[in-house]
Amino acid sequence: MVKWNQVRSILLAGAVSSISLLSACGGTSGGTASPSAPASDAASPQASDKPVTISFLHWRGEDVKSFNGIIEQFQKEYPNIKVEMQTMPSDQYQSTAQAKLADGSVGDVFTSFPGAQFQALSKAGIFKDLTGEKFLENFNEPLIQVGKKDGKQLAIPYQLVYNDPIYNVKLFEKYNLTPPKDWEGFLALCEKLKSNGIIPIAFAGADIGPGQLMNTMVMNNGPADIFTKVEAGEAKLTDEFWVKTLTQFKELNDKGYFQPNALGTKDAAAGALFIQEKAAILASGSYQLAQNKQQNPNLVQKLLAPITVTADKAVYEGVHTSTFLLAVNNKSKHPEEAKKFIEFLSRKDIAGQYANETGQNVTVKDVQYTTDELKAAAEWANKKTLFQPRFTITNAENQKAVTNSIQAVLSGKSPEDAAKEAQAIVDQQLKK
Structure with a gap:
């Protein structure tokens, strides 16, 4: 880090x-x-x-x-x-x-x-x-x-x-919303958007979404070096940090805070929902700001990161x-x-x-x-950001197992079972 x-x-x-x-x-x-x-x-x-x-x-x-x-x-x-x-x-x-x-x-x-x-x-x-x-x-x-x-x-x-989701400033202002400082506040923000007919989060579940959003979702749920420990056999994906992260992904999905068929949505389609202002948040990162603006010059965009813990437990504000x-x-x-x-x-x-x-x-x-x-x-x-957790996973099979566990949860598997399946792959890699 x-x-x-x-x-x-x-x-x-x-x-x-x-x-x-x-x-x-x-x-x-x-x-x-x-x-x-x-x-x-x-x-x-x-x-x-x-x-x-x-x-x-x-x-x-x-x-x-x-x-x-x-x-x-x-x-x-x-x-x-x-x-x-x-x-x-x-x-x-x-x-x-x-x-x-x-x-x-x-x-x-x-x-x-x-x-x-x-x-x-x-x-x-x-x-x-x-x-x-x-x-x-x-x-x-x-x-x-x-x-x-x-x-x-x-x-x-x-x-x-900055691998932090992008938000539509004008939509936030319209509904008197500001980036929340804890998980309950993030859920309340999503509910307010949904109740007004706005998709809270455009999520490319079919390709980049799991690998992007996981970074800010996990950044405060475990130590900064947690995936390094997982690959060293000193921690497991079945531990609380990852089961909690998968549970929070499931919560967002079950409450309808992603667009319908999020698991089948690719990057371009998720981006289009945000560009057309049908979605208030795009689960990608700052690399997509210019592309969004080019397609919709009226967009005013900033970055936010979901804080998955209470405000007093938050160590990091975002990911770089x-x-x-x-x-x-x-x-x-x-x-x-x-x-x-x-x-x-x-x-x-x-x-x-x-x-x-x-x-x-x-x-x-x-x-x-x-x-x-x-x-x-x-x-x-000026913010305290963590180096992207996904890229601290140095084994490609392990990285795939982690992102696949998010997709598994979105498809209906329990967080515990998805984490167990992912850890089984890590265990196989540790034996090599």
């Missing part, structure tokens, strides 16, 4: 605000813009003068337009380096990226999720060690720790995300994640050119361009944010 006092001081000094996650398919390079000032030889890796093509693989298809412009600027500065970009939907990226990266033919520069995917790619030897690279100085050092393993900087988180880890493929034939591209992305003017065009907060120092959405999330730099 990041030490929040340290992170907060750096965030405030850098005027950092918010940010990541799901996407559609993307494209290739292009776009127009004036080139950024070239870096000095001391600040960037040395590359060949011969024309080369590098591949950039990631999951954020909605960022393609911004990256196209940035790539065009990069290619003007480095005319001998062509960048070809490929994107995949994030769920496919998590399941298939490793196979694509294995032989080095794709993803000279690629991205990784923290947690299970980072651990799997590290174990497979996919990452090139970036320890000691000059461009690391461009990043807020505490925010890139999740890209380290065994003291080596294997990847560099580019985005700072350093994600979209930039990396160089260890089997790349053009590693120095790949490093040059990451160095270019790490410049504060380029990082600022990316942030403001996409609505994604970044981990680069001294970036200036200009959009309402980024400013709306800026207040979270």
